[in-house]
Amino acid sequence: MAEKEEKEKKPKVPRQKMPEQDPKVRARNFDEVPFGYTPELAQLEASRCLQCKKPKCIEGCPVEVYIPAFVKLILDGDFAGSARKLKERNSLPAVCGRVCPQEDQCEKVCIVGKKDQPVAIGRLERFAADWERTKGEITIPEKAPPTGKKVAVVGSGPAGLTLAGDLILKGHEVTIFEALHKTGGVLIYGIPEFRLPKAIVQAEVNYLERLGVKVECDCVIGRIETVDELLKEYNVVFLGLGAGLPQFLNVPGENYCGIYSANEYLTRSNLMKAYLFPKYDTPIARGKNVAVFGAGNVAMDSARTALRLGADTVRIIYRRSRDEMPARIEEVHHAEEEGVQFYLLTAPTKFLGDDNGWVTGVECLQMELGEPDDSGRRRPVPIKGSEFQLECDMAVVAIGAGPNPLLPAQTQGLELNKRGYIVADLETGKTTKPGVWAGGDIVTGSATVILAMGAGRKAANSIHEYLMNENK
Amino acid sequence: MYKITYKREMAEKTVCHFKVEAPRIARKAKPGQFVVLRVNETGERIPLTMGGTDPATGMIDLIFQVVGKSTALLRTLNVGDSITDIIGPLGKPTHVEKIGTVICVGGGTGVAVMYPITKAYKEAGNNVIAIIGSRTKDLLILEDEMKAASHDLRVTTDDGSYGHHGFVTDVLRKILDEQKDVKLIVGIGPVPMMKFLCKLTKEYGVKTMVSLNPIMVDATGMCGACRVTVGGKTRFCCVDGPEFDGHQVDYDELVKRQRAYLKEEKASMEQFTAAVK
Numbered sequence: 229m230a231e232k233e234e235k236e237k238k239p240k241v242p243r244q245k246m247p248e249q250d251p252k253v254r255a256r257n258f259d260e261v262p263f264g265y266t267p268e269l270a271q272l273e274a275s276r277c278l279q280c281k282k283p284k285c286i287e288g289c290p291v292e293v294y295i296p297a298f299v300k301l302i303l304d305g306d307f308a309g310s311a312r313k314l315k316e317r318n319s320l321p322a323v324c325g326r327v328c329p330q331e332d333q334c335e336k337v338c339i340v341g342k343k344d345q346p347v348a349i350g351r352l353e354r355f356a357a358d359w360e361r362t363k364g365e366i367t368i369p370e371k372a373p374p375t376g377k378k379v380a381v382v383g384s385g386p387a388g389l390t391l392a393g394d395l396i397l398k399g400h401e402v403t404i405f406e407a408l409h410k411t412g413g414v415l416i417y418g419i420p421e422f423r424l425p426k427a428i429v430q431a432e433v434n435y436l437e438r439l440g441v442k443v444e445c446d447c448v449i450g451r452i453e454t455v456d457e458l459l460k461e462y463n464v465v466f467l468g469l470g471a472g473l474p475q476f477l478n479v480p481g482e483n484y485c486g487i488y489s490a491n492e493y494l495t496r497s498n499l500m501k502a503y504l505f506p507k508y509d510t511p512i513a514r515g516k517n518v519a520v521f522g523a524g525n526v527a528m529d530s531a532r533t534a535l536r537l538g539a540d541t542v543r544i545i546y547r548r549s550r551d552e553m554p555a556r557i558e559e560v561h562h563a564e565e566e567g568v569q570f571y572l573l574t575a576p577t578k579f580l581g582d583d584n585g586w587v588t589g590v591e592c593l594q595m596e597l598g599e600p601d602d603s604g605r606r607r608p609v610p611i612k613g614s615e616f617q618l619e620c621d622m623a624v625v626a627i628g629a630g631p632n633p634l635l636p637a638q639t640q641g642l643e644l645n646k647r648g649y650i651v652a653d654l655e656t657g658k659t660t661k662p663g664v665w666a667g668g669d670i671v672t673g674s675a676t677v678i679l680a681m682g683a684g685r686k687a688a689n690s691i692h693e694y695l696m697n698e699n700k
Numbered sequence: 701m702y703k704i705t706y707k708r709e710m711a712e713k714t715v716c717h718f719k720v721e722a723p724r725i726a727r728k729a730k731p732g733q734f735v736v737l738r739v740n741e742t743g744e745r746i747p748l749t750m751g752g753t754d755p756a757t758g759m760i761d762l763i764f765q766v767v768g769k770s771t772a773l774l775r776t777l778n779v780g781d782s783i784t785d786i787i788g789p790l791g792k793p794t795h796v797e798k799i800g801t802v803i804c805v806g807g808g809t810g811v812a813v814m815y816p817i818t819k820a821y822k823e824a825g826n827n828v829i830a831i832i833g834s835r836t837k838d839l840l841i842l843e844d845e846m847k848a849a850s851h852d853l854r855v856t857t858d859d860g861s862y863g864h865h866g867f868v869t870d871v872l873r874k875i876l877d878e879q880k881d882v883k884l885i886v887g888i889g890p891v892p893m894m895k896f897l898c899k900l901t902k903e904y905g906v907k908t909m910v911s912l913n914p915i916m917v918d919a920t921g922m923c924g925a926c927r928v929t930v931g932g933k934t935r936f937c938c939v940d941g942p943e944f945d946g947h948q949v950d951y952d953e954l955v956k957r958q959r960a961y962l963k964e965e966k967a968s969m970e971q972f973t974a975a976v977k
């Protein structure tokens with residue numbers, strides 16, 4: 229009954245836009261694209277929420293954020309309180325508010341969305357979290373008394389960070405081991421500054437360190453220490469390794485200079501700050517005419533980075549059609565606004581290069597959509613004789629990632645599936661190796677930040693239970 | 701932070717030897733493995749082979765040639781200074797076993813990379829012949845060390861200022877003509893040297909391993925910057941290598957890929973030199 233009543237109440241206020249940089253200007257800088265809500269806009273948007281008795285939105289969120297409650301606190305002007313409410317369920321709200329595919333999750337099922345545009349939950353989440361961080365109102369929650377148990381976390385992406393935050397509050401000693409020289413996983417090396425400022429990720433890690441989490445960068449587990457060695461010193465080990473293996477097209481000429489995997493391109497730009505070369509020492513090619521293969525978030529990020537590094541033309545080349553593009557709508561929209569061109573139903577067959585081994589172009593085939601494949605998407609089929617060439621002096625291959633075998637190959641007793649991902653119980657994160665849990669992209673394949681966080685949380689609960697019953 | 705405890709300049713200050721405190725790496729590293737380091741906060745990640753390790757003192761040896769900005773910057777550090785990040789041990793260790801006669805050929809700074817490998821082959825009970833070469837006498841490094849690490853050391857210089865006048869390949873050909881029981885050749889040096897060396901050893905049908913040095917970024921198999929073509933297949937040098945069957949390597953592609961950032965490297969070096977002056 230309550231639900232019906234709610235449906236009939238229609239908000240008078242339209243969904244509030246976030247002010248953002250003009251596309252022409254922002255396509256040439258690395259500053260964040262949206263500025264975020266002002267307190268006034270946030271409160272206006274918060275007023276659109278019907279405070280449903282049976283909030284659908286919560287069901288749409290993988291970590292079940294108390295959405296109506298945190299929105300209400302914004303409406304009441306208690307922004308710090310709103311951030312605290314968010315953090316009861318989501319330890320990285322400033323990140324999720326920016327990068328969650330809200331349109332497929334919480335906002336998709338929001339009641340207001342039935343007749344009007346849904347409440348802008350993500351934007352509000354971002355607002356409250358930013359408020360807390362920038363106004364210095366971060367409070368440290370109380371920790372449970374020390375249990376004397378030690379947890380090693382391998383990988384500092386969203387899965388590892390969430391798990392570390394949960395377990396430290398439960399009184400365990402937690403050490404994160406990260407292969408790179410900075411923490412954050414994809415949040416720091418993959419997602420560009422203009423979409424997720426690195427200072428935000430750093431603030432989240434600093435917060436964990438204030439809670440007492442130890443962080444050891446520069447540690448490639450499997451090399452400097454094996455999982456079995458860690459198990460001698462720690463009660464349990466959690467593997468949050470991500471999907472850190474780039475996939476290539478496997479077409480001739482792919483090793484010409486100027487052809488990057490998205491991982492390399494984005495790592496150079498984000499982690500190594502090559503966009504600030506020569507202030508930072510890592511170089512990066514500044515192509516004028518850039519081809520990007522793939523149409524997910526990673527491809528959009530690569531294309532938009534290329535524009536910001538001075539490209540005149542950036543083309544997204546994708547073998548399926550617009551409907552199948554896996555990127556978030558907002559990202560495709562941003563890319564189009566900034567001038568990225570889309571070559572759909574187009575597949576590369578080989579790269580062309582010059583005498584210096586530098587890429588000069590790509591030969592492509594036109595495709596048409598055939599019968600649906602295993603994934604339910606219509607399979608692209610090449611059209612005979614439709615070859616054509618596109619010029620490019622730089623290319624980025626962004627067609628997906630796989631599991632990096634470095635650690636799994638070194639670890640006995642850890643079962644992998646046929647694609648090389650770690651087999652773990654999806655509810656608990658338990659692997660086939662005693663004392664070892666895993667979660668995030670290394671279990672599911674490339675997914676989302678919030679799903680990796682959810683996996684971290686479930687594993688934390690399971691590990692806590694295990695640690696509290698151990699030696700009983 | 702990783703503290704430098706020893707510094708020695710060699711080969712007219714173009715080559716530098718550091719000992720750096722990195723106890724965990726020292727404990728784990730095996731011959732043939734390398735580290736990636738970042739000199740400071742704005743630095744790039746560069747790979748350097750460990751010329752030696754001492755688990756007892758926790759030191760690793762880095763021997764590097766000054767070729768551009770990062771190595772020039774590294775050279776400005778002194779005993780007591782620290783390197784911001786060192787990651788390792790990386791790459792597959794050299795597969796060392798007792799097989800008989802092994803020839804270890806090192807050119808230029810490749811000698812530094814070759815040194816621990818040579819030592820390991822000798823310690824495993826092989827008969828080790830070493831050949832080291834440089835452009836000129838003053839650029840020759842680690843002669844005494846290589847002498848101790850082998851049973852028979854030959855030296856060459858391109859200009860004849862010391863040892864045999866000519867290339868390491870000349871000496872190698874002579875040995876291969878005289879000795880029929882050579883089981884393995886390991887060649888490490890500039891790419892052209894490795895290329896010609898492998899052309900030669902292929903003629904003689906002797907298995908040859910080389911250590912490749914493409915441009916790297918993460919060196920954990922995550923980015924693919926280091927891809928090399930071996931036997932027609934793309935491999936990631938940082939995790940599949942750095943050592944490969946020398947007869948299978950596409951050296952021309954490797955050279956081209958190594959030169960991908962020449963323009964940027966030059967600009968970076970010029971800016972650095974101007975700032976130091």
Ligand SMILES: Cc1cc2nc3c(=O)[nH]c(=O)nc-3n(C[C@H](O)[C@H](O)[C@H](O)COP(=O)(O)OP(=O)(O)OC[C@H]3O[C@@H](n4cnc5c(N)ncnc54)[C@H](O)[C@@H]3O)c2cc1C
Binds near residue numbers: 386419447525668676
């Ligand atoms: C460019 C890009 C854009 C994306 N955009 C979005 C988006 O808009 N929204 C969204 O929800 N998701 C997005 N994703 C996906 C999302 O980032 C990932 O699903 C998520 O980060 C996975 O988290 P994780 O904790 O499993 O692993 P990761 O974030 O991959 O972190 C794994 C960490 O483990 C470390 N590691 C690996 N092996 C070892 C080892 N042996 N020893 C020590 N450390 C190790 C790695 O260095 C890394 O830091 C994007 C991904 C990319 C690449």
Ligand SMILES: Cc1cc2nc3c(=O)[nH]c(=O)nc-3n(C[C@H](O)[C@H](O)[C@H](O)COP(=O)(O)OP(=O)(O)OC[C@H]3O[C@@H](n4cnc5c(N)ncnc54)[C@H](O)[C@@H]3O)c2cc1C
Binds near residue numbers: 748769
């Ligand atoms: C596995 C491996 C082991 C190595 N071991 C040694 C060693 O023991 N001693 C030694 O002197 N050198 C070694 N090198 C080479 C060393 O990494 C480069 O000389 C160094 O990175 C040059 O940096 P730079 O800024 O001084 O020069 P730059 O001016 O940047 O470059 C000069 C040349 O060095 C190469 N180079 C540049 N950046 C990189 C990079 N990130 N990774 C790899 N190569 C690069 C390029 O071919 C370039 O043309 C090794 C390389 C590899 C891959």
Ligand code: SF4
Binds near residue numbers: 318333334350
């Ligand atoms: S975490 Fe993501 S899905 Fe959940 S409420 Fe926030 S934006 Fe929505």
Ligand code: SF4
Binds near residue numbers: 276279283286337347
């Ligand atoms: S966000 Fe939407 S579904 Fe959730 S409580 Fe508000 S109106 Fe209801």
Ligand code: FES
Binds near residue numbers: 918921923927937939
């Ligand atoms: S250097 Fe990145 S994969 Fe080898």
